[in-house]
Amino acid sequence: MRESEAARWLLERDRFLILTHVRPDGDTLGCAAALCAALRQKGKTAWAAPNPGVTETYLGDIQPYFAPMDYAPEHIVAVDIATEGLFPDALAPYKGRVELCIDHHPSNSGYAQNTCLDASAAACGEIVYRICRDGLGTMDAEIARSVYLAISTDTGCFVYGNTTPTTHRIAAQVMEYGDFFREINRRCFQTKSRKRLELESRLLQSAHYYEEGRVVIGGVSLADMAQVGASEADSEELSSLLRQVEGVQAAATLRELAPDQWKLSLRTDVDYLNATDTCALLGGGGHAAAAGATVSGTDREGMERRVLEAIRTVLNGR
């Protein structure tokens, strides 16, 4: 379904409930908030389904749109949700009931009755922006800030490789509607929790470098987590840290998930090392540039040595 058709579909109906995905990010939440605001401008009743996984970072953006307990929707819309497997548990009752899915994931399973998909969009927020502005004919500061939240977070503030000229063009257009970008940028891209910073510090201290600095292996133990008092949220995406080190082309991050059981996350420059092939040697898998495996062992040195051996086996097999 094209964006104009999706807009017409929305205009012909009323009483919407908008679903967001599990472990919600700024894109799914920003899309839900923007769509709610736009539909309300058109005189519709629209709410976002309460998503219990919303972190403190985004709570203020979406909570005002959370549907009241007794809301009885007539039409279910999903934003940025590629498959029903990504529904939060609380939204399981809506499986098989989504009438319109707006998404940018090429892997979208087609679970909805109608799917409005643009896999070239860096963020689902780009599609929602066009539906709101061109299709519904609505745009104001509130819609604009939610679109900005969506596209800025899904591109790491325009730094990731998925960013396109269109992403920047939409950013320029929505920024004309209000002075919201400074607060969003500060909150989403320029703030780190103390616990997060302490975990990063410990991970860096633990790092050992090999192959003239092209390979790095580091880890965070359960003891580290306990001493820092860190939560799972504090340790999210830790594996991207070592990949940032100058000269590093393969970064292996070990996280102890249960006593003596470690999760290996391997991030690589694919021209240097295939991450999938390496993790396969340790019983895992993934993508060429980002793969993982579960590694057991009480002896941390020995475990690191096994990871290094797997890396060297693939390096030497090139």
Add this chain to the structure above:
Amino acid sequence: MRESEAARWLLERDRFLILTHVRPDGDTLGCAAALCAALRQKGKTAWAAPNPGVTETYLGDIQPYFAPMDYAPEHIVAVDIATEGLFPDALAPYKGRVELCIDHHPSNSGYAQNTCLDASAAACGEIVYRICRDGLGTMDAEIARSVYLAISTDTGCFVYGNTTPTTHRIAAQVMEYGDFFREINRRCFQTKSRKRLELESRLLQSAHYYEEGRVVIGGVSLADMAQVGASEADSEELSSLLRQVEGVQAAATLRELAPDQWKLSLRTDVDYLNATDTCALLGGGGHAAAAGATVSGTDREGMERRVLEAIRTVLNGR
């Protein structure tokens, strides 16, 4: 002088030398490279003055444009240089000889015969972009990538508060000319030296928090620098790190510059603490949100206490 007049001025002349500022950043270097490329497209001879301060990050961007030893320019142009005090030592002979200065600093001293200034531009690169595209009628992949380097680095990849809709619009336009942004983003925003990361780690480990986490004081000693083997470049802008800590509204970073002599950098949320007032109590000065002072002392604890006392004096005087 307006941008169209600056372009006409350039078109009527030939044999240019383009100057960049001391401790050159991506903006001044990107502007020089873009202007050289555009002028050459118009059949002109144009070179950038060799700037010995260029770091490895930007060397590949500007070195191909460095003038040969025996180049005899007829016209001197400065880009992104607010005052002659910001000329690199090697360019001191050009003081009083700049005929055209293109700049975005409101503090520009007007040292050039002609100044093309737009203080609303996030980067000087925005002005150079318009001069190249609209004034000279030139744009290609090489000019575009240099403009992208300029505007992305001066906005921290579109995250700083100086970013405007115009910045995003220009990013969108130049990105249409080639696939250079991924390499630039990775190099400039997603890579840190090991020594830099080790310094950050030590700074975070040294941090003490006060006032329910709103105030943080941390430091890097000469011993830290020596043990890490870090250079001045590795320690640049370290003071922004502690400011990122969640909940922090005043971040004081102490750097030992000479034995027992420390440079205090104070970064604050101006609604919480005036940085200038605080640093004035320690004999320093600066801006409301970013100020500094020199603090002497062998006793690090005592020195931190003096900084904390100054902060508390200003806090209590509100």
